[in-house]
Every structure is written in C-alpha cells, then in structure tokens.
Amino acid sequence: MQAVVVERFGGPEVLTVQDLPAPTPGPGEIVVRTSAIGVNFKDIYEREGRAAKPTPFIPGSEAAGRVLSVGPDTSDFAPGDRVAFWSAPGSYAEQVRLPARAAVPVPDDVSDEEAAALLLQGLTAHYLITSTYSAAEGETALVHAAAGGLGQLLTRLLSRRGVRVFGTVSTQEKAVAAKAAGVHDVVVVNDDTNVGSSLQDLVRGRGVDVVYDGVGRTTFEASLKVLRPRGTYVLVGAASGPVDPISPQDLAAHGSLFLTRPTLVDHATERSELLDRAHELFTWLRRGDVEPSIGGRYRLADAATAHTALQLRRSTGKLLLFPERSESRPEPAPSAAPTSRR
Structure with a gap:
C-alpha cells in the first residue's frame, strides 16, 4: 500500500510517498480503500509541527471510498459499501483503517469525489449556520x-x-x-x-x-x-x-x-448527530443548496504540490488527492479550474 509520510516537520518537501503494510481492522473498525482524499489546512498545521503530533505519521483525515474489510463486532458496514469520513488520521493513503462509527454512508447519487470534497467543509458549514450562529x-x-x-x-x-x-x-x-x-x-x-x-x-x-x-x-x-x-x-x-x-x-x-x-468534533460528538448532519448535507446537495467547488486534482504522489497551492492561497475551492489506481483522472497542475455538480 502506498501512503504519504511525514518523517520530520517542515515544508511541503517533507511529504514523501512510501510503501507500507496494508492495515488490518480491529474490533469495531473498518478498512477503506480510498478513491478521493480531501486536502485541508489542518494537514498543513500537522506537517509543520503546529499540531503537536509525533513523527512519523501519515497526514490527512478526510476521504471517500469503499469498505475493503471489517473487523470483529462491526455491523454498520460490509465490504463494498461506499463511505466517507472526515476524522480518521492518516487519510493520505490507498487504504485507511478507522472506527466504523467515524464513517458515514455515501448515497448512490453522490460521487466519491463529491463526498470527499464536501464532507468536512460541508459539515463545518452546517454546524456554523445551524448551531453556532443561525443567521436569518x-x-x-x-x-x-x-x-x-x-x-x-x-x-x-x-x-x-x-x-x-x-x-x-x-x-x-x-x-x-x-x-x-x-x-x-x-x-x-x-x-x-x-x-x-x-x-x-x-x-x-x-x-x-x-x-x-x-x-x-x-x-x-x-x-x-x-x-x-x-x-x-x-x-x-x-x-x-x-x-x-x-x-x-x-x-x-x-x-x-x-x-x-468552535470545532466540528464538538458538534458531532454522538454518532446520531454526525449521521443527522450528514443526511441533511447530502439533501442540500441534491437540492442545489450546496455545491462542492473542486479547485484542483492531484495524484497522491503530488501531495506536496497540493500543499503548496493551498498554503500560498493559489487555489479556489477544494483540493483533492487521488491514488494512482483511482479511476478519476487527476490534473497535476497547481490549480485546476473549479468544477461543480451541475
């Protein structure tokens, strides 16, 4: 399995692709084969050492894909199910192990790319306008x-x-x-x-x-x-x-x-709250109330280029990484033209 690894804190150049053993799910866990991976400023903070995270580590926390395997005492998902997640450390990888409770089902009419581009920022927008300040x-x-x-x-x-x-x-x-x-x-x-x-x-x-x-x-x-x-x-x-x-x-x-x-983790403390927010978010997507704006697509091996574009504020919209075996066709340019659902 290929993954991006940070062995020392620093600039985008410290992001290196390595071959690592494939993860095995434990009790209550699943392993997801990623197809689209979200890039966020939080990943930059971690890479620079501002998040007090020990090295070495795989950055990222957000992705979408299919369940590859499930561990004991896991009943929410089965192999082949489409899921997305926003809070599983180590998402810059072809396979990610995470607690099943951290994943949300992806509806059939929502693509993996849309789910990966929307989940973290969409859930954040949801709680900001419904729980933090409900602007009228x-x-x-x-x-x-x-x-x-x-x-x-x-x-x-x-x-x-x-x-x-x-x-x-x-x-x-x-x-x-x-x-x-x-x-x-x-x-x-x-x-x-x-x-x-x-x-x-x-x-x-x-x-x-x-x-x-x-x-x-x-x-x-x-x-x-x-x-x-x-x-x-x-x-x-x-x-x-x-x-x-x-x-x-x-x-x-x-x-x-x-x-x-505020932080999202405090607005999705219970699984029921996470699922309710995700359900409404996908409903908003269907209605056209929200629309993921994808500003750049990059191969997993080009994570450093994506970080540079985000950190220098060259990008407009969400940046995504794609494993080499992904069916999507990432564009290695520093900032691709935004695309939308419609």
Missing part, C-alpha cells in the same frame, strides 16, 4: 476567504437564507468565484492591503451581524471593528497564523461582542 433573512455576514471551499459553502447557504454576504479574497480571480457563490460585495485583501480601511469600506460603515473567519491573525482585529454591538465573531481557522491574545474587556469595548472558536 435580512441580516449581514462577513465571510473571509470567501472563494475557498468552506467560504463558498457558507456563502451559498447564507445567501439562500436571505443574508447579505460581504466577502474577502486574496486575488481578483477569486473575487469572481466569490461573486458566483453569492457574495454581494467583495474586497481583495493581501499583504499590501490596509485590512482595516478595506473592511470599513466594504461594509460601508454598517456593523455586520456575524463574522466567519478562517484566516486568523491578519483579519482578526480589523474584523472585530466591523461587527455591530452584540455581534458574533466566529473564528473557524488560522490560515495566516494564530490570533493574538485578547482580553474579555476588549469585547466589551467593541460593543459587548460574542467570540467563539
């Missing part, structure tokens, strides 16, 4: 990295609720993608941009009801200032680095703000 018609939201996989999903769902969405992106090309997803007003923010004044110009002096921020350090302080009194700041990631410490008094000074740093 007539409200306003600021979505950072609005052209990314999560950003586009959030934008589509918020827009369908009648929420006016403001968005930030890093390039003019991404501004087009953000607009297509439903962003009403967008601004390009990069290292040369005065983020504070750009955000004030973007929202035209009106405080927004909620901020969804996956960028972190470079957008945090300025975003607090564009929230309305009693607005909600949702920190969902740190692509630009962790935010600086903040005093609770600062939240009072900005207008009695709410600040939260």
Whole structure:
C-alpha cells in the first residue's frame, strides 16, 4: 500500500510517498480503500509541527471510498459499501483503517469525489449556520476567504437564507468565484492591503451581524471593528497564523461582542448527530443548496504540490488527492479550474 509520510516537520518537501503494510481492522473498525482524499489546512498545521503530533505519521483525515474489510463486532458496514469520513488520521493513503462509527454512508447519487470534497467543509458549514450562529433573512455576514471551499459553502447557504454576504479574497480571480457563490460585495485583501480601511469600506460603515473567519491573525482585529454591538465573531481557522491574545474587556469595548472558536468534533460528538448532519448535507446537495467547488486534482504522489497551492492561497475551492489506481483522472497542475455538480 502506498501512503504519504511525514518523517520530520517542515515544508511541503517533507511529504514523501512510501510503501507500507496494508492495515488490518480491529474490533469495531473498518478498512477503506480510498478513491478521493480531501486536502485541508489542518494537514498543513500537522506537517509543520503546529499540531503537536509525533513523527512519523501519515497526514490527512478526510476521504471517500469503499469498505475493503471489517473487523470483529462491526455491523454498520460490509465490504463494498461506499463511505466517507472526515476524522480518521492518516487519510493520505490507498487504504485507511478507522472506527466504523467515524464513517458515514455515501448515497448512490453522490460521487466519491463529491463526498470527499464536501464532507468536512460541508459539515463545518452546517454546524456554523445551524448551531453556532443561525443567521436569518435580512441580516449581514462577513465571510473571509470567501472563494475557498468552506467560504463558498457558507456563502451559498447564507445567501439562500436571505443574508447579505460581504466577502474577502486574496486575488481578483477569486473575487469572481466569490461573486458566483453569492457574495454581494467583495474586497481583495493581501499583504499590501490596509485590512482595516478595506473592511470599513466594504461594509460601508454598517456593523455586520456575524463574522466567519478562517484566516486568523491578519483579519482578526480589523474584523472585530466591523461587527455591530452584540455581534458574533466566529473564528473557524488560522490560515495566516494564530490570533493574538485578547482580553474579555476588549469585547466589551467593541460593543459587548460574542467570540467563539468552535470545532466540528464538538458538534458531532454522538454518532446520531454526525449521521443527522450528514443526511441533511447530502439533501442540500441534491437540492442545489450546496455545491462542492473542486479547485484542483492531484495524484497522491503530488501531495506536496497540493500543499503548496493551498498554503500560498493559489487555489479556489477544494483540493483533492487521488491514488494512482483511482479511476478519476487527476490534473497535476497547481490549480485546476473549479468544477461543480451541475
């Protein structure tokens, strides 16, 4: 079995493909033969050593494929079943062993590629707009990295609720993608941009009801200032680095703000909750409420190229890896054109 291995922390160059023994499922476990593997910023944090994960390890946590074998005391799945998962360490591999309770069934009308591109970010978008802050018609939201996989999903769902969405992106090309997803007003923010004044110009002096921020350090302080009194700041990631410490008094000074740093693991603690969220997510997919935007397809051996594209913010949408034996045809280019279900 081939897998990508990190033997030392560092840049994308530390991702090496190795031949490893095939895994065997234990009690309550399954082994999945992967066909499409999701790439996420979390994988970069792990590769760099920011996740306190000991080396060597196989990165990744998200993929879709077919059950290859099941262990004792496993009744939820059988060999040949199509499944997807978002929380199984070591997904950058041709075969992945995981607890059966961590996998969700993939409906017949959803492709492996769609499931791998949608599950983690789709479930995240689901809890963000249903559990963290349920934005309503007539409200306003600021979505950072609005052209990314999560950003586009959030934008589509918020827009369908009648929420006016403001968005930030890093390039003019991404501004087009953000607009297509439903962003009403967008601004390009990069290292040369005065983020504070750009955000004030973007929202035209009106405080927004909620901020969804996956960028972190470079957008945090300025975003607090564009929230309305009693607005909600949702920190969902740190692509630009962790935010600086903040005093609770600062939240009072900005207008009695709410600040939260939620994670998906705390919103799918029970299997029933995971399955309910996944079921509704796939229903949204059928209705066209969500649409996975695939911004690049790479061979498993080209994981380093995918990491570079994601880390340098060259990509628009979700990046996927494909094992060599996959029937899909990955494109080795650093950033392929986004594709959609329709």
